[in-house]
Amino acid sequence: MTSPVPDEWHIYRGSGEPHDGIDRLPPPPPWRAFDAYGYRGTGTASRGAVYQVTPEIVQTVNAALYLRRPLLVTGPPGSGKSSLAYQVAHELRLGAVLNWPITSRSTLRDGLYAYDALGRLQDANLSRHEAPEVGRYLQLGPLGTALLPSPVPRVLLIDEIDKSDPDLPNDLLNVFEEGQFVIPELARLAETEASVRVYDTTGDTVVIDRGRVRARAFPFTVLTSNGERAFPPAFLRRCLRLDLPAPNAEQLLRIVQAHLGPEAVHQGAELIRSFVDRRETQSLSTDQLLNALFLFLRDRSDGEPFGSPELKDQMLHTVLRRLD
Structure with a gap:
């Protein structure tokens, strides 16, 4: 044929x-x-440069910036939910967007940091000496990197939050409210190692003091949803909401x-x-x-x-x- x-x-x-x-x-x-x-x-x-905005988008983004609140963006596929984060980062020169794609297995810790304890133990056994520096085996996630001290906000995209486990939105509440978190593996070392150098999600190294990461400027956070599920009122109360039609x-x-x-x-x-x-x-x-x-x-x-x-x-x- x-x-x-x-x-x-x-x-x-x-x-x-x-x-x-x-x-x-x-x-x-x-x-x-x-x-x-x-x-x-x-x-x-x-x-970001080619994103097309509406007056409602401009108003809502500015409100989120002034109030230091996350922005929950809902709309059908292709309505520009994720691209909004890139447009804001592009226009305000806030650097690369920190992207956290959500799945049904995502947990709060995934967004904050990952610690390869098994890899550290294996390396210690191979070298037959004391355990290597913990910072070599710890990497901040997108949310953890966004909360690092910075003179201007980082842009964080939490993509498709409606695909998450039902507990994740509630788990995010304290982080959104306090703008900080503790890494227990580093906090336990505070007496002997007050400062530890670790990797962030981009591969750069940063210094964590006494295991605590505390934001200086709350990140501009965009959470996207296809509208496939409802969220708890406590979570919605801490977000500004924007509905994007096709x-x-x-x-x-x-x-x-x-x-x-x-x-x-x-x-x-x-x-x-x-x-x-x-x-x-x-x-x-x-x-x-x-x-x-x-x-x-x-x-x-x-x-x-x-x-x-x-x-x-x-x-x-x-x-x-x-x-x-």
Whole structure:
């Protein structure tokens, strides 16, 4: 059976015969570009630089900054919940976002620090001397790093908090309220080692005094939720809340232009209209539209839009599959 996809589309041919097709792989979409350190979305099209805000977002973010309160952001996939943290960090020059992705197994300690006691014991047995320095086996997590003393707030993203164990939101309350925590493994050494150098979540080393980490500036904390569960009132009372609906047609045009330029808005007008219509009855996210536009609007060497109608139909089914 003959494939309707043009030959130039095929990097992978499925023939099983080795070839150099990977040399023809074009640059990635701006939102999927990684730098030498593995960070995504660098350069002028960074994740924060292209984020599209609304007056409600601006008001709520400012309230969270003034009040030093976490921001609980709820909305459907693709509404920009996680990207908001990157936009604030980008605009206010607050450095790299500290990202804590939540799973059903996540615990408060995972966010604060990790201690490899077994590794330390094994190294001590191999060397047949006293146990190595504890700091070499202890690393702060994203939340622990965000609470390190800093003249300006760090930006912490606690992503998909609604996927957590039911106890985690309540476990976070004391940390949110006090802005500090104790590392028992270091506190026990306070009499003999008042200060211990450990690693933070970025791989840098920091000094912990008497096992206590105390924030000087409360981190700007964004917790995201897809709205799949309710949270206890005590947790909600300590957060400011922001509900993000899916972008409307006008916002979608601004998002497409920010990521792919004005030509994408013009050349992809039909696809954008089709996406808006389909979204009325199907669950679709904004990044699916961006993926489709990136594929279809690549230019051939002769300047014509990349791809045939057959390719577009085939790839629409692949890229724009409904999420529900």
